[in-house]
Amino acid sequence: MKTILIPTDFSANAHKAMEYAVYLFEKQACTFYLLNAQETNLTGLNAGRTGSLNEKMMEDLFKEINMENTNPKHFYEREIIYDSLVNAIGKTVLSKNVDYIFMGTKGSTAAKEIFMGSNALKVIKNMDFCPVVAVPKAYDYDLPDEILFPTDFKNTYEEFGLKPLKEIARLWGAKIRILYIAEEESLNETQIKNSKKLERILKNLNHTREEIVKYDNTFKVITRYSENKSIGMVAMINNKHSFLEKLFREPVIRNTVFKIKVPFLVMPDIT
Incomplete structure (x- = not known):
């Protein structure tokens, strides 16, 4: 049984990542964890309203997914954590023994968004103990030959x-x-x-x-x-002195050169 984490802000980008993960692991028994992270810097009525809205959106999404799920090998769980995205993902990876993180990107290409200070970039740079798959919003997904x-x-x-x-x-x-x-x-x-x-x-x-x-x-x-x-x-492997490290470091490259249009698997360096 594989455990796959799907961080979601209920956007089309996050939904794309979930669809691709489900599609890719169609033949594999999996539990998909839907995670919504909420920053804790909101106070009073704003915090309450945001929390209630996200809880409702998560329940609606969870019901929709389970109604549409026809794969007996696939199961879904959901959770809202009141913490930063990176912290929430890190806690879930460790507590649920997550095998993969699938994230959507907002740009027209995976790398364009990853290397422009996005949430995906933060996760890739900080999750040095779990592989991340960044899925471009515009990717018309297919199985990789x-x-x-x-x-x-x-x-x-x-x-x-x-x-x-x-x-x-x-x-x-x-x-x-x-x-x-x-x-x-x-x-x-x-x-x-x-x-x-x-x-x-x-x-x-x-x-x-x-x-x-x-x-x-x-x-x-x-x-x-x-x-x-x-x-x-x-x-690619995210190790020291690698291509990826150069990408993170050089702003000109981040913004203009490296523009992958297919899903991007980043594996942590365990050496």
Whole structure:
């Protein structure tokens, strides 16, 4: 039984993320936790009105979902926590042993919203113990034929750390496309060791490896590859000195360059 957390503000973006999670895990027994987080800085009548409205919206959503649910393997729970979004998600991940967090994004592309100081960005940066899937609002979701996994082989890989990537690939038989973006003429000793370990971890899965010399901005390369029609998801590890860390740090890149149009799986670094 998988446990999947869906933070919701009752928007179309959050609903899109929930629909995609349900669709992706159609064949898997799952409990979906709907979570609404309420900041506690409201006082008096405002706090009471907001709380009552959200409770009603949560109950309406919960009833609607259960009425429409025709999958005997899927179950739903709901909760409202009066805390910041990041704190509420963190508490729920730990208390419910959550396997995945699925979040909607408000922009026309996942990365555009993630890298502009959104709630998704806050969650990705702070949830270093649970994988997050960011789902673009405009994404006309389909099952992933291929999952793009960009890497530079500079960080080591662990079986458990890549478990989310392997699990999602197995759900519908997706191929993992390893994209090595070369910054040097040849791999050094550490990179060779890491690349061999990655091959061992993925040996029982359908996967390919491509190499491209970094002749352009790294993020443009990833974006361009993600636009291939067969790519249904991009997966990255949020480790130190990674592409993601650079994305978080560089505002020009955050705002203009890296614009993924498919769901974006971010796995925490457990090394």
